[in-house]
Amino acid sequence: xxxxxxxxxxxxxxxxxxxxxxxxxxxxxxxxxxxxxxxxxxxxxxxxxxxxxxxxxxxxxxxxxxxxxxxxxxxxxxxxxxxxxxxxxxxxxxxxxxxxxxxxxxxxxxxxxxxxxxxxxxxxxxxxxxxxxxxxxxxxxxxxxxxxxxxxxxxxxxxxxxxxxxxxxxxxxxxxxxxxxxxxxxxxxxxxxxxxxxxxxxxxxxxxxxxxxxxxxxxxxxxxxxxxxxxxxxxxxxxxxxxxxxxxxxxxxxxxxxxxxxxxxxxxxxxxxxxxxxxxxxxxxxxxxxxxxxxxxxxxxxxxxxxxxxxxxxxxxxxxxxxxxxxxxxxxxxxxxxxxxxxxxxxxxx
Amino acid sequence: xxxxxxxxxxxxxxxxxxxxxxxxxxxxxxxxxxxxxxxxxxxxxxxxxxxxxxxxxxxxxxxxxxxxxxxxxxxxxxxxxxxxxxxxxxxxxxxxxxxxxxxxxxxxxxxxxxxxxxxxxxxxxxxxxxxxxxxxxxxxxxxxxxxxxxxxxxxxxxxxxxxxxxxxxxxxxxxxxxxxxxxxxxxxxxxxxxxxxxxxxxxxxxxxxxxxxxxxxxxxxxxxxxxxxxxxxxxxxxxxxxxxxxxxxxxxxxxxxxxxxxxxxxxxxxxxxxxxxxxxxxxxxxxxxxxxxxxxxxxxxxxxxxxxxxxxxxxxxxxxxxxxxxxxxxxxxxxxxx
Numbered sequence: 001x002x003x004x005x006x007x008x009x010x011x012x013x014x015x016x017x018x019x020x021x022x023x024x025x026x027x028x029x030x031x032x033x034x035x036x037x038x039x040x041x042x043x044x045x046x047x048x049x050x051x052x053x054x055x056x057x058x059x060x061x062x063x064x065x066x067x068x069x070x071x072x073x074x075x076x077x078x079x080x081x082x083x084x085x086x087x088x089x090x091x092x093x094x095x096x097x098x099x100x101x102x103x104x105x106x107x108x109x110x111x112x113x114x115x116x117x118x119x120x121x122x123x124x125x126x127x128x129x130x131x132x133x134x135x136x137x138x139x140x141x142x143x144x145x146x147x148x149x150x151x152x153x154x155x156x157x158x159x160x161x162x163x164x165x166x167x168x169x170x171x172x173x174x175x176x177x178x179x180x181x182x183x184x185x186x187x188x189x190x191x192x193x194x195x196x197x198x199x200x201x202x203x204x205x206x207x208x209x210x211x212x213x214x215x216x217x218x219x220x221x222x223x224x225x226x227x228x229x230x231x232x233x234x235x236x237x238x239x240x241x242x243x244x245x246x247x248x249x250x251x252x253x254x255x256x257x258x259x260x261x262x263x264x265x266x267x268x269x270x271x272x273x274x275x276x277x278x279x280x281x282x283x284x285x286x287x288x289x290x291x292x293x294x295x296x297x298x299x300x301x302x303x304x305x306x307x308x309x310x311x312x313x314x315x316x317x318x319x320x321x322x323x324x325x326x327x328x329x330x331x332x333x334x335x336x337x338x339x340x341x342x343x344x345x346x347x348x349x350x
Numbered sequence: 351x352x353x354x355x356x357x358x359x360x361x362x363x364x365x366x367x368x369x370x371x372x373x374x375x376x377x378x379x380x381x382x383x384x385x386x387x388x389x390x391x392x393x394x395x396x397x398x399x400x401x402x403x404x405x406x407x408x409x410x411x412x413x414x415x416x417x418x419x420x421x422x423x424x425x426x427x428x429x430x431x432x433x434x435x436x437x438x439x440x441x442x443x444x445x446x447x448x449x450x451x452x453x454x455x456x457x458x459x460x461x462x463x464x465x466x467x468x469x470x471x472x473x474x475x476x477x478x479x480x481x482x483x484x485x486x487x488x489x490x491x492x493x494x495x496x497x498x499x500x501x502x503x504x505x506x507x508x509x510x511x512x513x514x515x516x517x518x519x520x521x522x523x524x525x526x527x528x529x530x531x532x533x534x535x536x537x538x539x540x541x542x543x544x545x546x547x548x549x550x551x552x553x554x555x556x557x558x559x560x561x562x563x564x565x566x567x568x569x570x571x572x573x574x575x576x577x578x579x580x581x582x583x584x585x586x587x588x589x590x591x592x593x594x595x596x597x598x599x600x601x602x603x604x605x606x607x608x609x610x611x612x613x614x615x616x617x618x619x620x621x622x623x624x625x626x627x628x629x630x631x632x633x634x635x636x637x638x639x640x641x642x643x644x645x646x647x648x649x650x651x652x653x654x655x656x657x658x659x660x661x662x663x664x665x666x667x668x669x670x671x672x673x674x675x676x677x678x679x680x681x682x683x684x685x686x687x688x
Contacts, residue, residue, distance in 0.1 A: 034505065050510065075388075082390030085410045085418070090557075092480045094505075111410060113478035114555025115512040118410065132394055132409075152509040152607065174507035174516040175607045177467060177657045177664070207526045207665040214503070232501060233521040233528060257529045263502060283502060322504075 022187040028055050028140040033108035033119035036097040039162040039186060044099075044106060044133075046121065047157035047169065052148030054160070054167060054184060058139035061102045061123070068103035068328045069126050070346045076107075076335070077342040079130060080122060084111045092117075093342065096323045096335050103328055105344070106133070124344070143188040145169065155180055162186070163218045163225055163241060170213040172232070178210045183244045197244050200251045201231050209233065211252070217267045217278075221296045228255070228278065228295075230264035236280075238295060255295060256310050258282070266324035268332050270349050279324060279332060279349065287318040287334075289350055315350060357420045357436040362412055364420045366404040366434075371424065377404055384419040393418075414443040449561035450475040450554035455546065456606035457655050459627040460567065463574040464538045465524045467657035467664065469517040470607055471548065476512040476555035485552035486517060488537065489545040496544070498523070498530075499537035512555060516607075524657075525665045538570040574656040577663050578604065580648060580683060587685045590641035595623075595632040596685070598646070603628040605653040612649035616682070628655075639687045646683040 032050035039045055042062040046055040073079065081088040092110040099106060105124040110117040121133040148155040148171065155171035162168075171180040179199035201211035216229035218241075225241040229252060237252025244250065258264065263283035269292065270277055276292040291311040322342070323335040331346040354368035364383050374380060377397035381404050385393050395408040404422075412418060422434040456470040471486075488496040500517050507516035519537050522530035538544065548564040582601050588594035596615065609624045609631050620635040650660040657664035660681070 049505065078386075078388065079390050082385045082388075083392070083394050085385045085393045085408050085416070086413050087386065087416060090413070110479070112555075113480050113553075114476050115508075115510065116476075116555070117479075130391060149510070151611065152511075152514055153611065154508070154510060156503070156505045156507055158503070158505060172503060172505075172507065174509060174514075175605075175611070176651045176653060176659075177518070177521070178651065207667055209521070209525050209665045211521075232503075232518070233525050233530075235528070259529050259533060262530075265504065 023056070023058060023139040023141045025139050026137065028057050028135045028138050028142065030055055030119040030135060032110065032117065033121055034094050034157050035160045036095045036106055036108050037160045037162045037167065038097060038099055038101075038106075039167070042099060042101060043186075044097075044121070045160055045162060045167055045186075046108060046119075047160045048119070048142075049148075049154060049157045050115075051144070052155065053142050053144045054157075054169060054188070055140060055142045056167075056186060056188065057121075057133070057135070059099070059106075059123075059133060061099050061104055064101050065103045066328070068098075068331065068346070070331070071105070071124070071126070071128070071327075071333070072343070072345040073124065073128055074343050075341045076124075076130075076344040080107065080109055083122075083130060083132075084109070084120060086111060088340075088342075093323075093335065096325050096333060096344065098325055098327050098333060100326075105327075105333065141188050143184060145171075145182060145184075158213070159215045161216065161218050161227070163227075166241075168216070168218075168227060168241075168244070170216060170229070172212045172214070177212070179212045181213055181244065181250075183241075183246065197246065198249045199229075199231075199239070200249065201233065201235060201237065201254070208251070215264055215266060217269055219269050219295075224296075226295075228267065228269070230267070230280075236264065236290075256290060256312070265322065268324050268326045268349075270326065270329070270332075272330075272349055277349075281318075281321040281324040281334075287315045287321055287324070288312045289315060318347070355422070355434060357422055357434060359418070359420070359438045362408065364406040364408075364418075364438075365400070366422045367402070369404070369422070369424065370402060373399060373404060374425070377406075380404070380424050381406060381420070381422050383408065384421065385416050387417070387419070412440045414440045416440040446556065446558060447475070449558060450477065450556075451561040452548050452564035455564075455566050457603055457628060458606075459603050459655075461569050461571040462538060463571050463656045464536045464540045465519075465573050465575070465656040465664065466538055467519055467521070467524060467653070467655065468605065469519075469546070471515045471517065473513045473515075473554070477508070477515070478553045478555050478557065479506050479508060479512065481553065482506050482515055482517075485549045487547040487549065489547055491543045493545070496537060498534060521657075526667075527665075536573070540570045540572050542570045544568055544570065574602065574654065574658065575663050575665070577658045578602075578652065578654050578660050580660065580681060583683075585646070585683060585685050587687055588635075588639050590639050590687050593635055593638050595634045596646075597633075598631040599626075600629045600631070603655050604631075605655065608652050612652040614647050616645040616647050618644065641687055643684060643686050646685060647680055648683065649680050650678060 030048050034047040037045040042059040077088045081091045094108045097106050107122045109120040153175045159170045167184045169182045181197045211231040213229045216227045219226045219228045226238045235254045236256040239252045265281045268279040278290040278292045280288045320337040321334050325333040327333045358365050382392035398405045418438045427433040451474045453472045483502045488499040501520045522528050546566045550560045550563045584599045586597045623632045
């Protein structure tokens with residue numbers, strides 16, 4: 001091993017110690033595998049809605065790669081189903097995430113579609129080989145989210161992200177219409193209650209509702225950490241992370257309003273040719289590229305017009321995109337449904 | 351290869367028998383099992399040697415309807431000789447129970463506010479996840495689908511048993527001042543007749559379609575932007591020494607699921623039921639009432655059909671003074687049993 005690489009490994013190991021000190025070796029007893037997020041040192045966070053819990057597992061996948069080769073796996077759902085000994089219609093790919101250090105790709109999967117489905121985590125490497133990430137014997141820790149499950153009520157975890165020592169968890173209740181955003185410090189602390197944060201949305205400064213967050217990404221504007229979040233009622237907003245305090249009431253600033261039937265599914269933020277962009281996969285309007293320069297100057301939309309806010313363009317050639325993820329500095333990953341066969345491929349960031 | 355080499359499947363395990371040569375350390379290099387046809391990776395599982403048998407134990411149970419292809423290719427084998435392949439069918443499906451059906455839908459009333467927020471669909475058995483929305487249809491008077499009525503949540507809002515799905519009307523079309531609301535209006539129009547149709551092709555957790563199509567007819571009512579006001583609720587106290595139900599009657603229908611969870615009698619164990627199109631809440635005690643003073647505790651997150659909470663409208667008009675009442679997390683309503 002070259003000396004330079006060795007020193008990176010040693011440094012990584014030293015940083016890892018703090019995060020993994022609270023972890024235990026053994027079975028990570030997930031009931032479901034939903035949204036994924038990577039933390040430092042190859043730690044993978046998994047949202048488990050069925051258990052109302054958040055898991056952190058140590059993947060050990062910490063060898064750094066700066067640029068990743070292009071990837072294309074046709075029928076990834078069929079390949080995964082075959083590995084799990086079942087048919088493609090009996091699995092669901094719930095999320096796709098790139099390990100930002102190694103650029104290996106992780107999938108969270110349900111084997112089965114009923115309440116007894118088995119959670120599976122898989123890793124796809126540069127050669128296209130898919131391997132299973134063991135949940136039976138793995139360094140891990142977990143946190144039961146308070147009040148996430150009561151009787152028939154479930155907070156479905158819709159998205160998670162790791163930002164500087166905290167895991168941000170967006171949940172959507174199957175009963176009351178309310179926001180439920182939680183900020184959970186990591187390493188998990190048993191005493192932490194992960195108190196919910198009430199998120200509101202004011203349309204044009206007048207009508208205000210509780211607004212559950214569907215999907216979000218961490219975003220830095222002028223050295224301040226934000227989340228860019230898409231609400232269930234469609235607007236895209238920015239919220240300073242400093243405002244996300246347990247028990248607080250937060251109102252996001254609208255930076256874009258999207259038209260009817262538009263469901264933002266996933267977002268990727270990137271920088272290209274001196275400009276900032278956000279790539280957003282939508283349910284009905286395909287993939288949009290939003291111009292994101294100077295979001296700090298956005299004071300919010302105050303007058304409703306048609307699709308308003310930051311300028312955007314639609315990318316017509318990207319169809320059926322179910323998940324969108326940053327791959328490296330110049331590529332994104334798309335998981336797209338091509339008539340029943342689900343393909344995973346990298347695309348150049350537009 | 352000796353003639354006696356064979357591949358067997360017993361008790362969910364695949365085994366190569368009769369091969370006498372010394373096996374390699376990596377048994378997967380000579381024996382693999384594939385689910386289905388096509389160019390797919392081998393199944394996950396573990397290998398072991400039992401005497402002279404090479405045993406592959408799949409990580410997941412075999413399922414019906416899948417053809418499992420076991421391939422034994424010892425080091426000396428070529429594509430044409432010495433390679434052994436045998437196909438097995440997955441286990442035969444066990445006898446099916448009765449077909450799953452939609453049992454009921456809430457709200458149960460036949461007039462729903464134009465800004466109706468949620469539906470709860472209850473099924474007789476566990477359903478499958480991942481394909482709900484194509485099977486839920488809101489039809490207008492002409493039987494034509496109302497487009498984009500619901501917000502499609504990819505994860506789907508099931509209860510833990512997958513027997514209840516929560517469906518949200520698109521909040522972007524209900525909330526005033528948003529683009530979807532201005533482009534398309536509310537999903538439900540006052541005075542118009544609608545049918546909520548659940549088609550039969552929706553699959554349950556066993557993969558079987560529903561027993562039949564389910565229809566619920568309703569009419570659009572006026573928009574409701576008035577938060578529920580406990581002062582307008584009518585409580586009927588039971589008599590001491592009886593197990594009569596304590597009842598609360600509401601002027602309008604309330605959210606079914608929240609009624610079951612958000613009102614309670616402090617310090618008394620009992621059972622909650624909901625009746626009269628969700629305008630009546632009943633609490634039947636486990637033991638007869640004793641005379642005395644009691645307290646009903648109401649969580650102010652309780653919603654009516656349009657998502658208005660106790661003391662807070664779904665979309666508060668911040669230009670209207672007093673439209674946003676300060677509300678505590680819960681409030682109490684005293685009653686006396688005599």
